[in-house]
Amino acid sequence: MSKNINPYNLKHGIESISWILPSIILFGIFLIYPIGFSVVLSFFKWNGYSKDIFSNFVGFSNYIYLFKDPIFWVSFKNTLIVVFVLVVFMTGIALFSALIIFFGNFKLNNLTRAIIFFPGIISQIIIGLVFRRILALDGGLNQLLSLIGLKKFAIAWLNAPNLVIWIVAFVLVWQWIGYIMIIFYAALQNIDHELLDAAFIDGASLQGAIFKIVVPQIRYAIFLSAVLNFIGGFRSFNLIWIMTNGGPAHASEVFTTYMYNVAFGQYGPSNMGYGSAIAVILAIIVVIFAVIRIKFFKEIEGV
Amino acid sequence: MKITKIVVLCLIPIFLISFGLASCKAAATTTTAAETTAATTTTAATTTTAAETTAAEQPVTITVWDWQAGAPAYDAALKEINDLYHQKHPNVTIDRKAYNSAQYGDLIKTAIQSNTLPDLFGLYQGSSMQSVADTGILFEWDDAINADPEWKANLGKNYGIGGTLDRKTGKIIATSYDIFYILSFGYRNVLEKMGSSQEEVLNLKTYKDLANLCQKFKKAGNSTWYLAGGLQQIHWLQENFYTWVYSVSKDPNTIYDAEFGKTSWTGEPFIAAADAIRDTSFIMREDVLSLNAQTDGYNQWLNQEAWGSWYNGPWAVGALLDYPEDLKNIFAFTKPPIVEGGLKDYMAADAGQVLSMTKDNPKKDQILEYAKFLATPEVSAIFLKNLIHPFGKFPDNWQDVIPGDAKDFFIEMVQLYQKGNIGPWIIYTGDINKALIDNLTAIFQGKQTSMEGMQKMDEVTKAYWESHK
Numbered sequence: 154m155s156k157n158i159n160p161y162n163l164k165h166g167i168e169s170i171s172w173i174l175p176s177i178i179l180f181g182i183f184l185i186y187p188i189g190f191s192v193v194l195s196f197f198k199w200n201g202y203s204k205d206i207f208s209n210f211v212g213f214s215n216y217i218y219l220f221k222d223p224i225f226w227v228s229f230k231n232t233l234i235v236v237f238v239l240v241v242f243m244t245g246i247a248l249f250s251a252l253i254i255f256f257g258n259f260k261l262n263n264l265t266r267a268i269i270f271f272p273g274i275i276s277q278i279i280i281g282l283v284f285r286r287i288l289a290l291d292g293g294l295n296q297l298l299s300l301i302g303l304k305k306f307a308i309a310w311l312n313a314p315n316l317v318i319w320i321v322a323f324v325l326v327w328q329w330i331g332y333i334m335i336i337f338y339a340a341l342q343n344i345d346h347e348l349l350d351a352a353f354i355d356g357a358s359l360q361g362a363i364f365k366i367v368v369p370q371i372r373y374a375i376f377l378s379a380v381l382n383f384i385g386g387f388r389s390f391n392l393i394w395i396m397t398n399g400g401p402a403h404a405s406e407v408f409t410t411y412m413y414n415v416a417f418g419q420y421g422p423s424n425m426g427y428g429s430a431i432a433v434i435l436a437i438i439v440v441i442f443a444v445i446r447i448k449f450f451k452e453i454e455g456v
Numbered sequence: 457m458k459i460t461k462i463v464v465l466c467l468i469p470i471f472l473i474s475f476g477l478a479s480c481k482a483a484a485t486t487t488t489a490a491e492t493t494a495a496t497t498t499t500a501a502t503t504t505t506a507a508e509t510t511a512a513e514q515p516v517t518i519t520v521w522d523w524q525a526g527a528p529a530y531d532a533a534l535k536e537i538n539d540l541y542h543q544k545h546p547n548v549t550i551d552r553k554a555y556n557s558a559q560y561g562d563l564i565k566t567a568i569q570s571n572t573l574p575d576l577f578g579l580y581q582g583s584s585m586q587s588v589a590d591t592g593i594l595f596e597w598d599d600a601i602n603a604d605p606e607w608k609a610n611l612g613k614n615y616g617i618g619g620t621l622d623r624k625t626g627k628i629i630a631t632s633y634d635i636f637y638i639l640s641f642g643y644r645n646v647l648e649k650m651g652s653s654q655e656e657v658l659n660l661k662t663y664k665d666l667a668n669l670c671q672k673f674k675k676a677g678n679s680t681w682y683l684a685g686g687l688q689q690i691h692w693l694q695e696n697f698y699t700w701v702y703s704v705s706k707d708p709n710t711i712y713d714a715e716f717g718k719t720s721w722t723g724e725p726f727i728a729a730a731d732a733i734r735d736t737s738f739i740m741r742e743d744v745l746s747l748n749a750q751t752d753g754y755n756q757w758l759n760q761e762a763w764g765s766w767y768n769g770p771w772a773v774g775a776l777l778d779y780p781e782d783l784k785n786i787f788a789f790t791k792p793p794i795v796e797g798g799l800k801d802y803m804a805a806d807a808g809q810v811l812s813m814t815k816d817n818p819k820k821d822q823i824l825e826y827a828k829f830l831a832t833p834e835v836s837a838i839f840l841k842n843l844i845h846p847f848g849k850f851p852d853n854w855q856d857v858i859p860g861d862a863k864d865f866f867i868e869m870v871q872l873y874q875k876g877n878i879g880p881w882i883i884y885t886g887d888i889n890k891a892l893i894d895n896l897t898a899i900f901q902g903k904q905t906s907m908e909g910m911q912k913m914d915e916v917t918k919a920y921w922e923s924h925k
Contacts, residue, residue, distance in 0.1 A: 198923060200886065201565040202587040211923055218919075224894060402897045415890075419558050419580075422886030423565075423587060 188436070195429035201416070202423070215430035225431070227403050228411040231318045235393075235407060236386030238322035239329070240379050247330050248375065251337035252363060266338065270331030277328070281395025284324050285311065311397055314404035321393050321405050328392070329385070333378045340374035341367070373453055380446045384439050408435045516822050517549045519574035522633070522809050523557040530554065530633070530809070533842040537835050541826060548822055564588070575823055576811040579630065581619045585810070586884035589622040589629050595815040597628040600824050610831040610849040613878075619806035623712055623884045631827045632807035632847040634839060637873055638695045638881070639803060640683075641757065641772070642764040645785040650678045650763065654787050657764070663700075663732055663794040670739035673763070683739060683764045692766060693733065693896045694889075695804045695881055696791075700729035702879035703793040703802050711880050714913070715888055717921045721913035730906035732794040734899050758782070766791075773843045773862050773869070780861040788869045790876060804881035805873070807847060845870060891916040 195216070198209040219225050250269060259265060272280065287293040288310035295307035311317055344367055352362045368375070390409035393399065399410035406414075408431060414421045416428025524530040531554065538550035553574075555563060561584055567573045568588065579585040588594060601608050601615070608615060620630045644654050650673050660666050670683065698711050704725035713719040714726065754772060757765035758779065776783055790801050813823055829835060831848030839846035840857045843866060851857065858866050882889075895909035904912075 200587040200590075202568055202584065203591050204569065209923070214923065402901065403894075417562060419561060420889075422890040423561070423584065424887060 191429040191432050191436075194426055195433050196426070198424070198426045200423045201425050211426065215427045216434075218427065219430050219434065224403050224406065224411060228399075228406040228408055231405060232387060232389075232407045234318050235322045235325065235389055236383055238319070238326060239382040239386040242323075243326045243330055243333060243382055244375065244378050246326065247333035247378065248337050250330065251334045251341060252367070254334075255338060255341045256359070266331075266335070269334055272328045272330075273332045275328070277391035278395055280324065280328055281392045285396050288320065312401055314401055317397060317401065317405045318407075321396055324396070325386075325389060325392060329382075333382070336374050336378050337371060340371040344370040376449065377446070380442055380449070384442050384446075387435060387439055515547050515549070516819060517551050518576065518819060518823055518826055520550060520552040520576040520811065521555060521560075521563075521574045522552070522578040522811070523555050523560040523580070524809055525554040525556045527554070529842040529844055533839050533844055534633070536838050537830070540834075540838070541829055544829075545825075548826070550826065568593070573814060575817055575819055576813050576827075578809055579812050581806055581810065581882045581884070585619075585630070585812075586623055587886065588812070589624070593814045593816075594622070594629040595813045595817065595820070596622075596625075597631060597827075601628065604828065607828045607831060610828075610833070611847070612849060613874075614807065614847055617805065617807050617878065618708075618880050619808070619810055619882065623716070630807065630810035630812040631830065632810045633830065633844070634808040634847050635805060635845045635873070636808035636881070637769050637803050637805035637845075637876075637878070638699070638766075639769055639788045639869060639872060640764055640766055640791055642787050642789060643757075643760060643782070643785050644787060646680055646760055646763040650676065650680070652763075658789055660792045662792050662796055662798070664735075666792055667735060667739050674739075680761060680763050683762055683766055693893055693900070696736065696766070697729050697733055697892070697896055698880045699791070699802055699804045700732050700794045701725045702877075703798040704728050704795055706799045708877075708879045712884075714917070715885055717917050721910040721917065722907060726910050726913075727906050728794055730896065730899050730909055733896050734902070734906060737900050737902070769869075773866055776862055776865070777843075777860070783861045783865055786865055788865070788872055790872060799877055801872070801875060802877040802879050803873070805876075805878045806881040808845075845873070885920065887920050888913075888917055 194206070196210060196212060197207055198211050198215070199206050254262060254265060289295075290307070290309040290312075292310075294310065295304075298304060298307045310320055349362060349366055352366055357365075387408060389407060390413070393405055393407055393410055394413070397405040399406035399414060403411075412428050412431040412435065415431065416423070416425050522530075534552055538552060542549055557580070560578070561580060564573075564577065564579065564584055567577070568591070579588055597620075601611065614632075614635060616628055617635070619636075620628050620632060622629045642654065642657055647653055647657065652669065652673070656669070657666075660669065673680070701711050702708050702725075710719070710725055714721050714723075720726075754765060756762045760782075776786065790803050793799055793802070811827070813820070817823060833849050833851040836846035836848045837851045837854070837857045840850070840854055841859060843858070843862060854870075855863075855867055891913060895904070895912055898904045899906055899909045
């Protein structure tokens with residue numbers, strides 16, 4: 154069975170490809186190739202100095218070592234804490250804030266939203282440096298505690314191994330809460346107001362209206378933000394690196410900081426293969442959730 | 457199902473492209489290396505003959521990279537030294553670039569991969585020196601130094617010191633500007649306020665006595681009972697552990713024997729040193745785990761929140777100039793050994809800012825001449841003037857060269873180094889170093905015993921060398 158090639162379609166196809174070709178080339182060089190390279194590298198031992206990158210094939214031993222490495226598990230636990238705080242606390246607080254602003258009908262509604270959103274546009278480097286100073290032994294937080302007579306609670310907050318990962322996670326919440334809140338606020342604009350009015354006329358309480366009418370209508374936004382926060386939690390690096398370097402004694406080490414320490418850290422082992430293995434595991438987790446997100450939205454759109 | 461197909465279809469070309477490009481790169485690298493070697497042989501032959509006739513006239517620029525960015529003492533000293541060298545050799549210009557130590561490792565990796573290394577370059581002893589040595593690109597300095605008795609004599613005690621060696625071959629692969637060593641600093645006035653004295657500290661026989669003294673201060677309600685320090689960075693743990701091993705074994709190579717799998721980490725010197733690390737937690741601040749040894753620990757001490765500091769050396773003296781009153785109260789001491797009869801006056805020391813070159817450098821002769829110049833008393837005088845402990849021979853009048861308020865203290869420190877037993881500071885194998893720091897931290901925190909930690913070290917060391925045969 155022969156196919157007739159339509160000259161118009163062929164010309165149109167070539168033209169289309171030529172338009173997207175530069176993007177594909179750049180995408181290939183700066184994304185696809187490094188990802189592939191990392192996957193391959195994770196099966197080798199390479200310190201970054203030798204030009205003979207692929208001389209020491211170690212099979213799956215980087216992955217096997219990863220599961221035996223106690224610091225990897227510490228970083229895994231800490232990553233889960235960050236993800237938990239972002240998914241549960243940040244989503245919850247952002248939803249709460251959006252509802253207050255939506256139903257509160259403040260005079261300074263726009264200003265309030267702008268203030269909450271503002272940290273989201275500041276560089277994480279700046280935020281990290283500022284909070285490092287605020288949370289130091291002689292920093293702003295402890296000075297405030299002294300002023301209100303709670304000096305005995307003043308500690309070097311980022312030096313406390315049991316607290317540091319929670320503190321860092323809550324700084325992340327502070328930064329991104331405005332962004333998530335705007336997603337919820339936009340979703341709230343689209344809810345069916347007639348349904349809400351009818352509920353109030355029928356005597357529904359505000360609490361009942363929120364949980365039985367509002368939340369079900371914005372469930373897609375809630376799910377979207379939860380997935381975004383989940384992926385964001387796994388990818389967190391800049392702020393944690395600036396604030397703690399993953400310390401003290403790995404107490405705030407997460408996947409990304411550990412990967413950086415192992416592969417590039419100033420005093421690290423410069424073990425690029427092992428760092429790549431950590432990166433691959435991280436990528437797999439993120440890809441799984443990215444696929445879930447894509448699938449979910451296709452279902453919403455009825456594709 | 458559709459998504460799965462897309463993912464699979466994406467991954468297949470990724471693997472194919474990566475393997476393809478990687479293979480091409482590896483093959484290309486081999487060819488390039490061979491071509492380079494051949495070209496170098498020819499170039500070297502040509503250069504040698506040409507150098508004899510034209511070296512004096514040809515303008516030469518020697519490029520130098522180090523990681524001393526933001527260190528005014530180095531900037532001032534090296535500008536004067538390099539200007540002086542240019543005066544003496546008008547055709548040679550030294551082009552020095554100082555980088556931040558945090559970015560330096562990646563810079564060197566990139567420069568090696570892209571063949572853009574400068575003529576002389578620093579290598580951080582703890583994470584990059586052995587790795588670069590293993591590539592076989594580094595020039596070995598032994599023959600050049602041994603062929604020149606004056607140069608070797610100028611290096612004296614520092615010839616073949618840690619930080620300049622390929623630990624696997626024992627060959628010298630770097631020269632240096634200066635020497636880094638670890639001395640503890642104390643405050644006479646703070647000790648006296650607590651009913652103690654400099655003499656009491658200097659006469660302590662063992663580390664246990666030192667710990668007991670700190671406990672006495674603590675029980676008396678003194679807020680400055682402790683020694684300052686920090687574990688956030690690795691130096692503190694490394695330095696204490698290595699020197700304590702050395703104080704028991706009395707052999708500076710013991711630590712390297714363990715690193716290279718020639719002896720077990722569960723031997724007596726290692727367990728004793730690990731126990732001492734554990735016990736150190738009783739005389740340190742509660743937040744010591746997260747303090748940066750080079751900044752927080754040092755600041756505690758400068759602010760007289762601690763009577764002494766573990767981690768100080770010549771590099772710290774520059775900062776002391778801002779505290780001229782304190783300089784009158786400061787004294788330097790070496791830690792007492794951890795066991796009775798252990799080695800006294802020991803300290804961790806290494807070549808500080810090292811400089812290496814590649815073996816195929818066509819400017820080798822001029823570079824060797826410059827490196828030799830760096831070890832002369834004339835250059836040492838300039839380093840001393842800037843309160844840097846030089847790598848080369850001191851001038852006869854060295855005490856007169858040292859300026860100002862820090863003079864007495866600097867002299868005291870240099871004299872301790874001159875009579876001291878020099879031990880290792882830095883381990884060379886990245887993976888083993890990482891495991892050691894992690895295990896020592898867990899011992900310090902009481903999360904594992906010394907024996908458990910050292911048994912894990914044996915496992916890591918064995919696994920490392922099995923995968924690097």
